[in-house]
Amino acid sequence: MHAQLAAALSAVFDDGLPIEVSGLDALPGGFSRETFMFDATTIDGDTSKTRPMILRKDPPPSVAILETSRLVEHNLLEGLRAHTNLPVSRSYCVEMDPAVFGEQAMIIERMPGSGQTSDLFNGGPDADQVDDVMRSLCEILVELHETSIDTIDPDGALNDPRQVGIDPTSWDAYMDSTFQYYIDAYPDIEYDPLLLVILDAFLWLRRNKPRPMPLAIVHGDFNPANFLYADGRVTALIDWENTRVGDPREDLGWMVLMDVLSNTQVMAHPADEGGFLAYYNKLRGLDITPEELGYFTLFGTANIAVPVNRALARRTRKEQTEFLHLYMLQSSAPALMSFLSLLGYPGVPA
């Protein structure tokens, strides 16, 4: 692996200097990509320069949760770096030939800051920073949602990155085609009776379409584990593999659900602004209601629920034996309770 990494980066730096790869180590964290940290050091006579790096590599297709393209992610990161002030990693290169790293892979800059975001909550060691970090996170999300789609995605790669028939030519077309994607996917993800509430949610979403809102680039996995922070501000928004054109309320709704699953309280901050939604509304001059937030908690969760439960269905059929997928059966169960609550099931607290 060291030689392949050095060779890939040599083509990027193009200065003819030797590159030494060190500290290669697998990272926990992302559930969908295999992530490794390493340092790349170029040596020029008596001087050397070390760059912190991340290798993001696809898992084998049989155990993939999200089937996304590293090339699309690479182009997105570089587009965001060129046209926005968003704190995102430089993507040094993408390798689509699986012969090199075993699967498709990309090498990106390892950004500064702590990824131990749970330290911000529940009396953790960085709890004193939480309001400032959440303020910063909200401002970053607003900038993303207000970025021109055409500027970042001139070729339309983010219109329907899963290639499942999503039509973003209008808000209505986007929503209707997404409902159909969810409902059509259900037979393939139904591995257990517990999934009934998800079908109920898919059908309810279609019956209760809310007011329209201009489509935007959505992060697609905006959750409490996908940012780094230091000194009261967000230093990086990470994990852009599920980014696409969508309704911006999806990012907010998914965060609501992931707050529950992660035992964090992102949405309660910045407290002096009345919480994340209130601050987002203030910055954008919008009035997204709690009811809309609830709707998009279901809608945004459904977007992830389809590929995740498809992977879990493969696991329950023993087409693969990935342990993480078994764990996700347990760790995603609170999401089902959120579904019950948002759908107003009798006997479930709102």
Next chain:
Amino acid sequence: MITSPSIDDMLEGLILALDADIMPHLEQPKAQASAQMMQSLLQGIRQLLPVYDASLIEEHNEMNKGIREAAALVEGVSGPEADRMRARAETIAAVADLPAPLDMVEVKAAHRVRTEAVRDSLIDLDELQRAGVDAADDSLNALRAMLTPHYLRYMGTFPMQGGMLGRG
């Protein structure tokens, strides 16, 4: 209640994960031995679970019968020991045998059929609601009220511990 994966599937998954994700990274022989012990114990539990209920009941009924037969064989014997054996046969061992547990394969199959019926009802109710049939609202609510305790029971017996682990 979750039926797929089964409890056996989950235990098997733990054994496989110990093999694939843990043992290759254990350097200490003691830790390797502990991991192998865990696998052995988990495999034992896999074999114990499917027969556990039936075995308890079978043994309960066999003990009833055995106590009665043993007492009958000392029918002509006098003395407090033999009296106590007869007393046990006439009290503890005189109760009716317990029924054999239901075949879980059959139970799961029947559960599956009802699940599909509920699923198809949800789809039909969606059609009715979209057509403006008011009664469909109450009908859907009745199904949801039936489902609620299923989820509460599942969450109460298979809870997640400490948030999504390994994600920062």
